[in-house]
Amino acid sequence: VNLIPFPRLHFFMVGFAPLTSRGSQQYRALTVPELTQQMWDAKNMMCAADPRHGRYLTASAMFRGKMSTKEVDEQMINVQNKNSSYFVEWIPNNVKSSVCD
Structure with a gap:
């Protein structure tokens, strides 16, 4: 599916996980459910903007690391x-x- 279904609706909301600072906690591997x-x-x-006050037309999620595509x-x-x-x-x-590996 095209991420921009209509040319006038082309505004992205970017989410990032895990969102932590280097000094806040030690490194730990997160599971796919936690990342999601x-x-x-x-x-x-x-x-x-709070995404709960609207609706998603389309979304794309990119994971990086060794994990199961099925999961x-x-x-x-x-x-x-x-x-x-x-x-x-x-x-x-x-x-x-x-x-992506």
Whole structure:
């Protein structure tokens, strides 16, 4: 699916996870469910807008590291099912994910 379904609706909200400073805590490996939960959290968005006050037209999630693509896909489906009211229903398959080593 095209991330910009309509030319006039081209505003991105970027989320980043894990969002921690180097000195705040020691390094630890996060699980795919933890990363996915943090990615969609309003506190991890790089803008001052709360995504819960609107709806997602499309979304793209990029994971980096050694992880199962199947687990990533399952978590993204879980997010869509749990938060279906935040995704428009008239764009099918509107969440894409990728894994980079």
